[in-house]
Amino acid sequence: MTEHAPLIIDVAGTSLSAADRRRLAHPLVGGVILFARNWMHRRQLLELTAAIKEVREDLLICVDHEGGRVQRFRTDGFTHLPAMRALGELWMDDGRGSRHREGSGALRALDAATAAGYVLASELRACGVDFSFTPVLDLDWKDQAPQADASRSTVIGDRAFHGDPRVVAALSRALMLGLLQAGMANCGKHFPGHGHVAADSHTEVPVDRRSLKAILHDDAAPYGWLSSVLASVMPAHVIYPRVDSRPAGFSQKWLQDILRRQLGFGGAIFSDDLSMEGARRIDGQLVGYADAAVAALTAGCDLVLLCNQSLGEGEAVDALIDGLAVAAAQGRWQASSASEERRLALLPETLPQAWDELMVQPRYMHALDLLP
Template sequence: MTQHAPLIIDVAGLSLSKIDRQRLKHPLVGGIILFARNWQDRAQLTQLCLQIKKVRRDLLICVDHEGGHVQRFKTDGFTHLPPMRALGEMWLQDGKGGKAGEGAGAMQATNAASACGYVLGAELRACGVDFSFTPVLDLDFGESGVIGDRAFARDPRMVSLLAKSLMHGLLQSGMANCGKHFPGHGFVKADSHTAIPVDKRSLKAILNEDAAPYGWLNTTLSSVMPAHVIYPKVDTRPAGFSAKWLNDILRGQLGFGGAIFSDDLSMAGARLLDGQQVSYTQAAVAALNAGCDMVLLCNQCLPNSELGGRAVDELIEGLTEAQLKGSWQPQEAGEERRRALLPRTPATEWDALMVQPDYMHALSLIP
């Protein structure tokens, strides 16, 4: 079988170091996630992506690039995309002040969402980035500071149709998508980056609202990222470490067949399982055995850090040992789902993109 490469890691700076290349060559590493620290300008980003692909063509180059305040690249020509709430607000206008009448706002918003997705994907791909972790499918209950205006709306039907429109735009650019954070992070106040959020609602309540978009979009979603949130009425483990959530509910009940990423294993919500502190390797093994195809470990290769990416090396070594001991086994289907996220069409180069009629038209539709 093809070697399953489930690890998504980061690099320190603007270009690859010798140790970065060694890590990226490891057969368990399947991709890289970029951050603002990896950005100087378009020429540098393009060169960095070329360096990564020169190490291995099959590495998936990822970034969190949603719009609003979660957009890693904002200068040197990159379009400032709005937060997704702006599209929900456009929907709710419903033709107010115009002659189009009820429903016009919804149609305008879905069209704008497709334009946002196309511009987002096309600009990233023009620089060599393969994939963005977007769209957010969380509902805006008005409680979560970490989700906030990243959510389209409170209504799961609005969220689903706006997300589907944005994913259509991504598809036009040749980019896959990632719905997050399953089954929903919008109801809890705590931030899973720094705490362990607990959502005490029933499974029925969550399925009727937060998780509804995942079922409605099961033919459209390329991948899903679960939340580091505990839903004790369903499982004592956070969703990303729960076979009940990932296999029984997401795949079985909601019919999702794409790739599943863990959220960042360095977040507080990933470091405590069954009441016990766990290592990055233990967290990775738990997530993979629960049904994740890939796991992320972020912000470990920071510039001028004393640790210098030691956690990444420990995770690579730990997962290798887990495989040898049989506590984790590579999955051919997981590797196929990872590779399916790689772009299948050539990207349009930046200068050509800037004068492409579809791109110019999409820019005019972005709020």
Template sequence: MTSDTEHSPVILDVADTALTAADRRRLAHPLTGGVILFARNWQDRAQLLELTAAIKAVRADLLICVDHEGGRVQRFRTDGFTHLPPMRALGTLWMDDGRQGAGSGALRATDAATAVGYVLASELRACGVDFAFAPVLDLDWQAGAGAASVSRVIGDRAFHRDPRVVALLAKSVAHGMLQAGMAHCGKHFPGHGFVAADSHTDVPVDRRGLRAILADDAAPYAWLSNTLSAVMPAHVIYPRVDGRPAGFSRKWLQEILRERLRFGGAIFSDDLSMEGARRIDGQVVGYADASLAALDAGCDLVLLCNQSLVGEGAAQGRVLDDLLDGLELARTQGRWRPSADSEARRLALLPQTLPHPWDELMLEPAYLRALECLP
């Protein structure tokens, strides 16, 4: 890499349980910064460890990521992986003081949340995974509690309706992940829980004003600005603040998240293949243009998921090649300037310690204690 291209912003996917020649070529590209794994990339622990080792053999600095929150968003569920609870279970525990007196439920919940984070991260790291997109900071809006309707995409992925509870439980999960040597990502800034539409298939719109959003859904980001390793913005439009979805908005990412809330960690775009990312300023855009818009708005890294299987034969995954080629062309033409600061934020997400091998982890006292604390 030459000095003017030292920024690897693209997080892409791979096709199967082992790398293809096309996967290796794309992972070796200097603009590729990491890979996101899915359930299709999983067979068992031995296979996952071989896959992650093969990725690192291409480039040791690649960030291996996964959506692994617990509940219904957990990519690896068999061959010894602990079935983690949905985050709402921790919020429910917070509210249950039982016979132990006021506040005891909250204390048990924070301890359990730390245990969830430790188990989640230590099991992933034992299989060569560097980073998980967790925890969710969206609020658990319920019908009749002020939201137009319940969010279909968030639901029990959220801890609680109260942003104070969300912040403390999320901080506890993050603490557990950090104890296991893994960074973390709060999502989906400034909040996806209030809108019913799913940004995977629609373009959600939240018509509240900035003051209401900052006082409620976005409050955990202000309280955790010195805690969070990374943030992922929502593919939601908040028209009273900006006409663009948050992940493409300089106002949201630069003026509010960076300057007003003082967040200094990495910013990931959400998946650019989602419907909520395909329309900017009322126009349907391609993946390269969406990536450029996200990077220009303030994202350090951009995700394009589930595209390695698109197409047939030699054209399979061509969308990923088009994205990399488009970014390279934009750099050459001066329409995009790589950011050394963004690259430093990406590298800071890589684990700094060696993981416990799986068999050792199964006997590790901290891991065994954490398992006992799970709700």
């Protein structure tokens, strides 16, 4: 079997248990996603990430750390990053009266977005974290469709930069530059767009009934414009029935025909969390984690996430690992060397800066001043 480690799993606590170490050492496991429960303070986080790398140096240590309400580490010196909507609002602010200058808000917002990316990535990397699932490329439809259900876009809400895909693409590119300056890759989410639906895919299966033409013109447009700089993409657990009956993360049409061939994306594709309700129902049937992983991988995902299942005895994590191994032996899933190359490409290529050195670094201090 070609070496391929597609599973991104979590760990239960603030240090590794024997069960955690056993799972992380499995050749099908390629990374870890951390949560707030894995955090006490910076020294503890450094010890945890170092312990993970001791198990396997190539494990990708990930976190959802966007800013605003989605930021796992908030104390012991971590900067409270703004929600991305704050950058979109800055884009629209050209000043008033004698201070008004057309387009000045957009230029300030671009600089602030790069600063946000740099602060985000440099602080995480100083604590041993390799990768954050950011930026959100979803559109904020709050003001774009006033006739729509008032609950629309609340799942994404202020996590989105703006309602205009051109602004989203520009600010995302600027934020990605900041990530890159600190040596971190990026992840655009949630392809082709989660902002137009009211339902939360954590608890139900959202359905977006728009046409492919409408989605490509609006929500998916940033993915094409950013195809040369996107390192990875996470599809939405949303069904777009006028395109495919399956959620985007389980759809060959969305992932291979549209994202890869039509939009030209060549980076890694992550599934969203397989424990979410939107991932558990495929073709109307409730499926297990291993079957969901096989469906995502065969549809075109390179990596699949299973979150918050290591608590207690972690039976679901073991079932996923064992089930995927059985699926490979049965020929229901084939490992991919190309997928493994895409996973490894997400690992940082530079050494991180130590926290105390970072705190007095001029670029970092200037970036803090630029945040909205």
